[in-house]
Amino acid sequence: MAVAYSAGADSTALLLAAHRRWSGRVVALHVHHGLQAAADGFESHAHRFCARHGIELQVSRVQAAHGPGESPEAAAREKRYITLAGMAKSAGADFVLLGQHADDQAETVLLALSRGAGLPGLAGMPERFERHGVLFGRPLLAVTSAELRCWLQASGHSFVDDPTNTDVRYTRNRIRAVLMPAWDVCFPGFRPMLARSARHAAQAQTLLDDLARLDLAHTGEPPTVGALQTLSRERQSNAIRHWLRHSHGVAASAAQLDELLDQVADCRTRGHRIHLKVSSGFVVRSGDRLNYTPPI
Known part of the structure; x- marks a missing residue:
C-alpha cells in the first residue's frame, strides 16, 4: 500500500x-x-x-x-x-x-x-x-x-x-x-449535497456508457456512417463521444460535436467528405466509416 x-x-x-x-x-x-x-x-x-x-x-x-x-x-x-x-x-x-x-x-x-x-x-x-x-x-x-x-x-x-x-x-x-x-x-453544509449530485451524475454517466457500448456494437468501431444515421441524434452524440474518448483519448467540444453530427446527417452519397478537427487531430470519413486521425 x-x-x-x-x-x-x-x-x-x-x-x-x-x-x-x-x-x-x-x-x-x-x-x-x-x-x-x-x-x-x-x-x-x-x-x-x-x-x-x-x-x-x-x-x-x-x-x-x-x-x-x-x-x-x-x-x-x-x-x-x-x-x-x-x-x-x-x-x-x-x-x-x-x-x-x-x-x-x-x-x-x-x-x-x-x-x-x-x-x-x-x-x-x-x-x-x-x-x-x-x-x-x-x-x-x-x-x-x-x-x-x-x-x-x-x-x-x-x-x-x-x-x-x-x-x-x-x-x-x-x-x-x-x-x-x-x-x-x-447553504451551510453544502458539501455533502454537491457530493450527492456528483454521485448521481456518475451513475447517469455509467448508464450512458452502457448505452454507447450497445450502440457501438450496432455501428461497429470505428462507427459506420449508415448505422449511425439509424440512431437518434442524441444517441449518435453519446456513441461518438464514447468512441473518441475510449479509443483515442480525446474529447470533442460541444460545437465540434454538433458540426460532426450535422455532417453525418448530410452524408447521403458515397463521395460525401467528412473532415473535422477534434482536439489536436481530425475525424474523417474513410470509406463507409468515421476514423480519427491523430496529429502527425
Whole structure:
C-alpha cells in the first residue's frame, strides 16, 4: 500500500491513518515538482516526519513545467500521476491512496459547473480509478479539510502549507477563497449535497456508457456512417463521444460535436467528405466509416 504524501495537511492525515491501519506495510511517495522554491522544504519535512514515525519514504524529483498552450495545473497533475505510478510499481505497491477530501470534491463540481461541463465533469472525482497501470483511491472524499486539520492539530502532528494554494491567479484557488465561503453562508453544509449530485451524475454517466457500448456494437468501431444515421441524434452524440474518448483519448467540444453530427446527417452519397478537427487531430470519413486521425 502506498500513500501520495505531499507533506500537506490532507496527505499527512491520510498517511497517519494508513500507517495505523497497515503498520509496516505502507510506503509514502513524495513527488518534488520543481515548480517553487518551497518544494525543498516540503521534501525536508517529509524526510523528518517519516523518520519520526517509522514510515518508509520514497522521493522522486521531476520537472513538471507546462508546454506552450498547456494548462500548468493539468501538466503538473499528469506528471504527478505518471511519477506516482512508476514509484508505486518500484515499491511493489498495487494501490496508491490520494488525500483529496470533501472540499476538493465540492471545488471540482463547482469548477465543472462554471465551465458548462457534461456528466463526466459533474461527476467530480471518482473514489477509485486506474491510471498508468496502477489503481488509485480517494478514501477521504466524505471528510472536510477542517476536520482533517482539527484532528492533526489536536494530535500534535505537524504539516506544511503550500503557499500556491492561496494564489488567486488559479481558478480553483479563487473558488476556494471566494465562492466556497459564499456557498457556506447561503447553504451551510453544502458539501455533502454537491457530493450527492456528483454521485448521481456518475451513475447517469455509467448508464450512458452502457448505452454507447450497445450502440457501438450496432455501428461497429470505428462507427459506420449508415448505422449511425439509424440512431437518434442524441444517441449518435453519446456513441461518438464514447468512441473518441475510449479509443483515442480525446474529447470533442460541444460545437465540434454538433458540426460532426450535422455532417453525418448530410452524408447521403458515397463521395460525401467528412473532415473535422477534434482536439489536436481530425475525424474523417474513410470509406463507409468515421476514423480519427491523430496529429502527425
